[in-house]
Amino acid sequence: MRRQKKFYAWGYADEDLTPEEIRPWEAEIAQRYGLSGFDVKAPPRADEIVLRKSRVDVPSALQAMVRTDHLTRLEHSYGKAGFDTLRMFMRSVPNPPDAVAFPESEEDIVKVLDWCDRIGAKAIPYGGGSSVVKGIEPSAAFDKVVTISTRHMDKVLEVDPVSHAARIQGGIYGPAIEDALRNTPFTMRHYMQAYRCSTLGGWIATRSGGHYATLYTHIDDFVESTRVVTPEGTLETRRLPGSGAGPSPDRMFIGSEGILGIITEAWVRLRKKPTFRASASVRFRDFHAGADAVRDITQAGLYPANCRLLEAREALPGIPWDNEEAVLVLAFESPDHPLDAWMKRALEICAAHGGVADESDDDENAHRSGAAGAWRNKFIRAPHYGEHAVARGILSSTFETSMTWERTRDFQTKITKIARDTIKAVTGREGTVTCRFTHVYPDGPCLYFTFGGVFDPKKDALAQFMEVLSTCTAATVEHGGTTTHHHAVGRFHRPFYDRQRPELFARALRGAKRELDPKGMMNPGVLIDP
């Protein structure tokens, strides 16, 4: 039996934070923002939320796979951003899908798309629903909308043990991929915070970023070929380790966010499970010193699997908020060879920048203990805190971007100041802003900002949330960054994306979409207007 995901917040109902997790977090938040206590709002029950009546009639031939019941529509109305949970707490869901289809095959998808075409409905492809950018949220402008969940197309179909690749259906969740590979020497190892409730098809459609901090950062690097059902037919690209034949067809679908079709299958690259590991955590006097070390490591061609630079106060328990230190979570892994030479050189580079390695971390299980382990646990549990922040009137969210190294320090300083100033201006109180590097390249890092504050109880919380988040995101684009490094564009990032990407590219993409989706039914308004 399928475990029930919360309709109003991240995760499954049976894995909520324990009181032992909540209490210290509450105390820390109270101290950080000078609060004496919390008025804790109750999470919504599904029956408290009124949905507009469905505007479609499901034909009898589709009734087995299309649902219009209250809970199903509610579950598919929002993604899992803080502002989604906040709106659920407000019992406000004005634009639910009119129906949710659960096709079990490409033929089923074609039937659903044909039906959408007949009734003039928009179609929203839906993987795990973990979007934090309104990627799967129906627009108020849609007359009718059918969400198409791929969750029944969830098999690993084939494993190629020679080329280290697998043919996998788009609707499979992360853990099911690794489960299916359990009795093989292989792993996909594309982990991200949303791993447990997101799908391969969703990763490809949104250009997800995963476990590897260098080299194989985005799903783009894993995709060997794709299969896509579009309103004009189904297409499949060839399995090729490399090609120079015209612009890459896969790269047109990677990041297409459902506007061109539904990704039903892909061949993805696997690797052997790592049997050698070298892990360390390294403390730096401040973030900039750590950043210089990280830059040198990436430019040295060492390619660590993990190379996350964190502010110590964000990453580690018990660090006071005025501590400026940074910690680098560094790891190499290999199925083939000991990593001493790699780690030795990386630590030399760190030391040259004043980094002090935590020796106790340098063992086989270090990735699950010490600073790395503390961070790993925090990373996995973090999304669960969202609803508890919302329930307590706490503003808490993230945004991410990337920037070339030569501008990174100045950029980070500017964006941090803008975020702090905006929180103060909007909520009337000081907030907190931290930054980490989640993925790093020879030419620059992905900067991942986390911010927090306390909503002004006299003003609309949602308006405050959106103003802070929008101002920060707009600033990243205005100062030369990307509106998203691995969270996709969706309807939320769209105005910032419009400023970032060349208008002529938008026209080209529109031209491509018109060919594959002539009636403009696929997830309109995401990425481009019709």
Next chain:
Amino acid sequence: MRRQKKFYAWGYADEDLTPEEIRPWEAEIAQRYGLSGFDVKAPPRADEIVLRKSRVDVPSALQAMVRTDHLTRLEHSYGKAGFDTLRMFMRSVPNPPDAVAFPESEEDIVKVLDWCDRIGAKAIPYGGGSSVVKGIEPSAAFDKVVTISTRHMDKVLEVDPVSHAARIQGGIYGPAIEDALRNTPFTMRHYMQAYRCSTLGGWIATRSGGHYATLYTHIDDFVESTRVVTPEGTLETRRLPGSGAGPSPDRMFIGSEGILGIITEAWVRLRKKPTFRASASVRFRDFHAGADAVRDITQAGLYPANCRLLEAREALPGIPWDNEEAVLVLAFESPDHPLDAWMKRALEICAAHGGVADESDDDENAHRSGAAGAWRNKFIRAPHYGEHAVARGILSSTFETSMTWERTRDFQTKITKIARDTIKAVTGREGTVTCRFTHVYPDGPCLYFTFGGVFDPKKDALAQFMEVLSTCTAATVEHGGTTTHHHAVGRFHRPFYDRQRPELFARALRGAKRELDPKGMMNPGVLIDP
């Protein structure tokens, strides 16, 4: 003063093969094919070739940058494939461009495109003219055609020493990039056989493959951002180390082969010049044993800079043609650290597959001596032999593809047989077919085939050439490969490309092109029809 390139064959007039190079090669060819001597045809003089009168009148405002003289038009009529040289020897150039423009700026390009638009001419972007796939050859179907050479847009504009990147104009030749970087710690290091007579813009437009045998194989991996002049305007993408904002705009222009616009600038990733090197050549009893070792090396995550697997008889002097041995040219390089651990493990893998390393190669200068050096020299000089083969009635050419490992052995055997059978059927004599891996990925190699034979003097040589090459290339696509790994599609590969790429992708690309080039003036017939 600019050195004069040969209009009819590869390279510059002042660097032809010496008699000391020609003689042993002639002897080897004669022995291989059982010939007693050669009737050596004279190369064409420019005045022996009659060109159709130019069909355009250059307006006075453009006369300073547009040329219609005989030699300029002749030089820009063909690329540098064997069949191009053969047609030059036949004194047959039925479709020269009507004019060749040499813009010095984007404004100049806009003026030329406006002119093409006014007179209804097709425009062919032209970098170094080293295409081997009819990528810059005017079609007989064009009423008027203006070739646009970017060769005056040839500067390194900016070097970013922090992010290791440079902003470079599209018309620059390979060596000029490295010259401009001479007084910096950096190198681009994207070398290929056509390096000296090809341009950055051409590399991007054709998805060139370069020096690095793993990881940074294609120009795709170097491009940080692009600037493109299209008939609808100029666009520039952002410098970003990584992004997840929609499908990559750069990836639409990388491989666009001039159908969307002219690539005038790009930010490309550099790296520090290598100061540490470890090189070896490893002999294997046969190619398949070597292939197994190469596969293990790529899947081990060792990322050698060089990892070329060659048939010994093709690569090394004095190896008899019935010798089945293979040689792996293996090298690691780094600006940062000694490579002993990397090389040690790679050689262990080789030894496990029976590979015997040539110890003498394992020193600092090994890449210029021993087997690696012999191969390197042969690699650089190889294109110069093309005209001498043609002059002697020798069929000689190459084709390349890629394939996932699990099918590689069978594929290679089939393609080799097809190539041999085809040469025999077409020329009436046994030919030779060899294969090498030029680039390798965890999921498969690029297979690069070289073939040779003797034209049947009683039949049309060009028809024989095209039949052999087309049959071989068609076979690579029919058996699941790509029509090209790094030579681009052009007009020659087009029929095979059509079979390989999904028709819906062709439609999408057509839709994109219509937006950027509504009148279909940019290099039509390459990649797609209007």
